[in-house]
Structure formats: structure tokens, C-alpha cells
Amino acid sequence: MNEEEIFTSIKSKIDLINEEVYSKYSIETIRRKKQKEDKINEYEGDLVLLKNRMSKQKPIGKITIDKMKHQQSAMLNIDEEPEIEPVPDKELIQWKNLDVEVKLIKFGEYMDTMNYNNFPDTLYKRLIHMIKNDKLDKKKYLVYNEVLEKIHDIPVINYDQSLIEYYLRCDRETKKKKISKIFK
Numbered sequence: 001m002n003e004e005e006i007f008t009s010i011k012s013k014i015d016l017i018n019e020e021v022y023s024k025y026s027i028e029t030i031r032r033k034k035q036k037e038d039k040i041n042e043y044e045g046d047l048v049l050l051k052n053r054m055s056k057q058k059p060i061g062k063i064t065i066d067k068m069k070h071q072q073s074a075m076l077n078i079d080e081e082p083e084i085e086p087v088p089d090k091e092l093i094q095w096k097n098l099d100v101e102v103k104l105i106k107f108g109e110y111m112d113t114m115n116y117n118n119f120p121d122t123l124y125k126r127l128i129h130m131i132k133n134d135k136l137d138k139k140k141y142l143v144y145n146e147v148l149e150k151i152h153d154i155p156v157i158n159y160d161q162s163l164i165e166y167y168l169r170c171d172r173e174t175k176k177k178k179i180s181k182i183f184k
Helices: 003-024 044-056 062-070 100-114 121-132 169-183
Strands: 143-145 150-153 157-160 165-168
Touching: 100 121, 100 150, 121 165
Parallel strands: none
Antiparallel strands: 143 150, 157 165
16 A cells, blocks of 8 residues: 555545534534635835835935034034045054054044044043053044044043033943942
């Protein structure tokens, strides 16, 4: 016996048992008149609409950054920078691999170009001390472009609008931690 014969014999026995149960308890069999209809793809119109919207959407990225550079802020003066393609002969050096003197020169150039208003001297000296001790080596503390050999941003420097003063982000975070320890 092959598999098909075994299957048909089992199926026929099940059908006989079902008929006996249906006749004994007067159960009517359900007969399906319609077969399942093929589902129509309802998403084709949505895909066309999505493609249309994406074609009309404003490009994201460099264009919006250029627009931001054209706007002048009250605190910072952001100049446009020419795009320079990396020269293959020139070796790119990361911030943490620069000499301390070069780091200080780059930091001085950054502070001159950013024109911070009323930037405290104590904070300036503290940042120089941190650079000398290699504490501003990570990308989350200092954003350095190796191609242009220029500091783009120092996210550690923050400005508090309510107090009208500059502060280092690490100072405020440690104060919050100390306060939370007191209240626990």
C-alpha cells in the first residue's frame, strides 16, 4: 500500500463516522456554495501615493544644515566652511593623537571663531587645563574634523538662559547626582 491509499481509506472511515453522528443527532452538514475569492491587493494605491509623497518631500541632510548656517544666532557666529575633499597624500590625525600644543592652538582658534558672549575666564582656563590633562579626548566631549583640522563643536560647553551664564555639562550632572544622594 502506498501513502495515497492509506490516506483515502482513513478519510473514508472518518466520513462514515461523521455521517452516522450527523444522522443520529440530526445535524445538518454545511455546504459551501462559494469558494474563497482571491484577495485584491489593497495596498497598490497606497504605494503609488507613498511614492508621490516621497518624490515631493524635501531632501534631508546637508541642505538643512546649510540653511541653519545661513541663520545668525544671537550667541554664536557660525561661518560657512568651504568643502574640502580629503587629499590622499595627506595623513589624517585624530584629536587624541595631536600634540598638546597643537590642541591648545586649535582650541584657541575655535574660541576666536565662535564669539561666545561673556565667556568666563575661569571656565576658559579650566578647559585649557582639561585639554592639557587629556580629559577632552572623546567625541562626546569635543567634535574635531580631521580633514579640515578644525574643532567644530564642544558639546560640554552649555549656556543657561535663566541664569545667563556658561557652564560645563559635567559640573551640572555631578551636582544633580550629589543632590539625589542627599535626598535618598
